Amino acid sequence: MEDIWGRAQEELRKRIGASNFTTWIEPLRLAKIEDGQAEITCPTRFMCDWVKRHYAENILRGLKDADGTVTRLNIKVVAASAAPGKAAPRQSVPRVRKPAAPDSDLPTAPLDSRFTFENFVVGKPNELAHAAARRVADGGPVTFNPLFLYGGVGLGKTHLMHAIAREIMTRRPDQKVLYLSAEQFMYRFIQALRERQTMGFKEIFRNVDVLMVDDVQFIAGKDSTQEEFFHTFNFLIDQGKQIVISADRAPGEIKDLEDRIKSRLQSGLIVDLHPADYELRLGILQSKVDHYLTQYPGLQIAPGVLEFLAHRITSNVRVLEGALTRLYAFASLVGREITLDLTQECLADILRASDRRVSIEDIQRRVAEHYNVRFADLIGPKRVRAVARPRQVAMYLAKQLTSRSLPEIGRRFGGRDHTTIMHGVRKVEELRDNDRQLSEDLDLLSRLLQA
Numbered sequence: 001m002e003d004i005w006g007r008a009q010e011e012l013r014k015r016i017g018a019s020n021f022t023t024w025i026e027p028l029r030l031a032k033i034e035d036g037q038a039e040i041t042c043p044t045r046f047m048c049d050w051v052k053r054h055y056a057e058n059i060l061r062g063l064k065d066a067d068g069t070v071t072r073l074n075i076k077v078v079a080a081s082a083a084p085g086k087a088a089p090r091q092s093v094p095r096v097r098k099p100a101a102p103d104s105d106l107p108t109a110p111l112d113s114r115f116t117f118e119n120f121v122v123g124k125p126n127e128l129a130h131a132a133a134r135r136v137a138d139g140g141p142v143t144f145n146p147l148f149l150y151g152g153v154g155l156g157k158t159h160l161m162h163a164i165a166r167e168i169m170t171r172r173p174d175q176k177v178l179y180l181s182a183e184q185f186m187y188r189f190i191q192a193l194r195e196r197q198t199m200g201f202k203e204i205f206r207n208v209d210v211l212m213v214d215d216v217q218f219i220a221g222k223d224s225t226q227e228e229f230f231h232t233f234n235f236l237i238d239q240g241k242q243i244v245i246s247a248d249r250a251p252g253e254i255k256d257l258e259d260r261i262k263s264r265l266q267s268g269l270i271v272d273l274h275p276a277d278y279e280l281r282l283g284i285l286q287s288k289v290d291h292y293l294t295q296y297p298g299l300q301i302a303p304g305v306l307e308f309l310a311h312r313i314t315s316n317v318r319v320l321e322g323a324l325t326r327l328y329a330f331a332s333l334v335g336r337e338i339t340l341d342l343t344q345e346c347l348a349d350i351l352r353a354s355d356r357r358v359s360i361e362d363i364q365r366r367v368a369e370h371y372n373v374r375f376a377d378l379i380g381p382k383r384v385r386a387v388a389r390p391r392q393v394a395m396y397l398a399k400q401l402t403s404r405s406l407p408e409i410g411r412r413f414g415g416r417d418h419t420t421i422m423h424g425v426r427k428v429e430e431l432r433d434n435d436r437q438l439s440e441d442l443d444l445l446s447r448l449l450q451a
């Protein structure tokens, strides 16, 4: 099945272009072929409708070419986790392109032009890492050597590394800056060994003023590469040259890394990038929206959408950025304003994956406790204000923090109609901006529920 779909995809990529392919075809899966009918699964309804309207014919043609038995096509929505026997569809998230194996005459890996200090949003979780990176980039006498930056996936390590490299190259063009990933370091070293060019290799690496190695955990367990790295490292430090290293964890926690290397890596300044908190996530989204304003002038984003995304997508910045990119692409294609509904529709798979599994009952219990009302009253018919307002707050939080539909939420609120829920949600949205107490309550409750 994989083979057939692989061949059909190759054809499709040629026919519709790489960008359309990545957005619309890559997330699809070929689930089965039965009695001449191919079944394609799609992670969201929005995407399913779009693909049916625009690409069904091409997909069928591609499948027919790849497997002569196919005569019909059925495209249906299947939630990411429920896709039969397949890995979850890849989200259309732009992965930072890590440079490929480099050309041996040009050691420095290409720098991504977006990864600058200006584009880096600073908040509590990354302020120390940012300040240290800035200090190194500003130059002057070497204060901490090496600078070791570490943090989980997609939290901005590579972004900071590129920013440092670019800044030094601009401020001090006389300095030889060599930036590369640990994988490339190994690739070059092995190539040098094979071509009996180890002297040339050593010369390149020992002649730099600033050496920057990304994802150093990669050399763990690679004995001869570790050995060479260790010597290069010592040589440069002894010469007072700056070294900057990044990894996905602290030096002491990298398994299969020789102790002497660990201890050398620990001899400078070690700073970690913490996962982005709500404020930082919102700040990053706002700065991206500013960029999109030039790319998509006139495309409106409704109030509350960015807050919603910052609340709901907590995994990492890369996923957050990818969500916004997809949202803008969808909205501009269909020529619609980016509303909360559009957001939930077109990011259903990402939101589901990030769903923090807050249940509606958790929300109701927490809200009842906070406002000191009985749980039974909260979901019951009472209309007195002392109960009605907390109920609307609970409805609003249910919409914000879960991926349940309005009718589903209605059922959990004593069988209310979806229009009642919509009214409750809107009411809270209206009041939130001017009622400080309410806004603080919402903030506190969301935090408690997501803790």
Ligand SMILES: Nc1ncnc2c1ncn2[C@@H]1O[C@H](COP(=O)(O)OP(=O)(O)OP(=O)(O)O)[C@@H](O)[C@H]1O
Binding pocket: 096, 115, 119, 120, 121, 122, 126, 151, 152, 153, 154, 155, 156, 157, 158, 159, 160, 248, 284, 317, 318, 321
């Ligand atoms: N504070 C920030 N401000 C603006 N953009 C950020 C910030 N942090 C991360 N990003 C963006 O998030 C994306 C992922 O960041 P980056 O590639 O630097 O992560 P990483 O920590 O190197 O992850 P990995 O370990 O997967 O390589 C990039 O597009 C980057 O620009």
